[in-house]
Amino acid sequence: MxxxxxxxxxxxxxxxxxxxxxxxxxxxxxxxxxxxxxxxxxxxxxxxxxxxxxxxxxxxxxxxxxxxxxxxxxxxxxxxxxxxxxxxxxxxxxxxxxxxxxxxxxxxxxxxxxxxxxxxxxxxxxxxxxxxxIEVPDTLMEEMKRKYRDKIVDIYAGSLEDYSILSYFMDLDTEALTVDALALPEGEDGVEYLEDVQNEDPIFKIKRRKFYMNLIKRFITESDFFALAGKIAPWFGGAGSFEKCRLLVFYSRGLLRDLLVVSKTSLWSRVVNIDLLEWLMEYREGPNTLEDFLWCDRFLRRRTASLNPTLVFFRAMYSVRRNFNRDSAGGKMNA
Missing domain, CATH: 3.40.50.300 (P-loop containing nucleotide triphosphate hydrolases)
Known part of the structure; x- marks a missing residue:
């Protein structure tokens, strides 16, 4: 070598x-x-x-x-x-x-x-x-898609973003992966998946990712942004606040990237959140999508944890909120 x-x-x-x-x-x-x-x-x-x-x-x-x-x-x-x-x-x-x-x-x-x-x-x-x-070989993801077929939808994005998840599922017997294994509790009982930022179990990380994405989608679809923000923002304080904010920004960046792909191209095979593809296609980018994507990118390169988690939370959620506009068939989102 x-x-x-x-x-x-x-x-x-x-x-x-x-x-x-x-x-x-x-x-x-x-x-x-x-x-x-x-x-x-x-x-x-x-x-x-x-x-x-x-x-x-x-x-x-x-x-x-x-x-x-x-x-x-x-x-x-x-x-x-x-x-x-x-x-x-x-x-x-x-x-x-x-x-x-x-x-x-x-x-x-x-x-x-x-x-x-x-x-x-x-x-x-x-x-x-x-x-x-050094990049993760594309052949590994292709092999994983062949291995899991229809089941790949729930684990694709996490595996693409995190090699430890990809490696785990490559070794796992396909029959061991069930829908129930990846299901989240109803309502807000899944807050534990936000709180435990140190858990490295691959199944837990897939569920944690799903919880974050559901949370981000709520900020896009619910009408009263500030009422929801006032309720959710305290979840991002306390122990592990910096890592929780990093994950929130990381997943927000990925969703903004997918929005740009869906809005500007027909290359839907490049969408990371394939489990959300049908939902994503209902939206079009806003005038600030690229700017907000780049803000997320810069934040993820920050060297310091001495940040106000509440301000980071509001900035991240405002970024996704203002950039997801309903297409012509569905009308416009309220700002």
Whole structure:
């Protein structure tokens, strides 16, 4: 494998794996490290360091861990590895501190950056890491569609957005996936799916996604926007507020993207939310759809969690609300 040869050669080295799916980048990176014949998995805790965001950021204390990791040579293997996921979420302070390490990594050091937003990194960091584009192979989604056939509707979008979900369903027996397994409780009893932002169970994540999408659709279809917003906004405060808002903006961006696809093209095969395709076709984009899509995109690249969740919530829901207009057959939505 060409990448493994790059990592094996030369002195200290930094590469940046870029792509649309952060979870796939992480899995790919870990597999890549495992291919190094000189690396001893028995020394996982000593020779490998994983750096991930905490509370929305990668702060300066994480860079201090990197410095400590590289203080000593590996006693057995020839290399030490550091994997930094979602590195676009480094604070400015931590990014500048990392820059010093990237300039002069130890000869045994290998740093792998993962990012879904390469251009948002500091130019000085981009100039010191070799960028390599890594995407989830299209063949995996095609194989999954063949495997699940009619059942694919409920799991397609989540699998396309999150490699851990795709991987789970690729391994699952198709008979184990039932409609009941993915059903949400009636009414607002599904708020638990909003509250638990740390749950990594694939079935739970599919249900959580469905809950968010149902919530977003309510803001598009119900007549009294502000009454609904006043009732729902408190759900996005408290513990995990930043991650809840990120998910809300993430799903809003996807829905706005699908609206642009349906409004401007006939390429409906590119719609992500295929379970909502029939519903989407009742609407046409508004004058601010692209602007609001780009706002969502910028928000998802934010490096800080010090945001007002109520303001983020209102901005996200107003974005989808004002952009979904009924087509000529259905009349106009009220603003």
């Amino acid at each position: 060409r990448l493994s040869r790059i990592l094996a050669g030369g002195a200290g080295l930094s590469i940046a794996l870029t792509g649309r799916d952060g979870r796939y980048l992480k899995t790919f990176s870990e597999d890549l490290i495992g291919l190094d014949f000189s690396w001893d998995r028995k020394r996982l805790t000593e020779d490998f360091l994983l750096i991930e965001p905490e509370n929305g950021n990668i702060g300066i204390e994480k860079v201090r861990e990197i410095e400590a990791h590289f203080l000593h040579r590996p006693p057995a293997g020839r290399r030490k590895f550091i994997l930094i996921t979602e590195c676009e979420r480094m604070t400015l302070e931590s990014a500048n501190a990392l820059l010093k390490i990237l300039e002069e990594p130890p000869d045994f050091g290998r740093i792998i950056l993962n990012t879904t937003s390469w251009n948002s990194l500091l130019a000085t960091i981009r100039s010191r890491a070799i960028p390599i584009s």
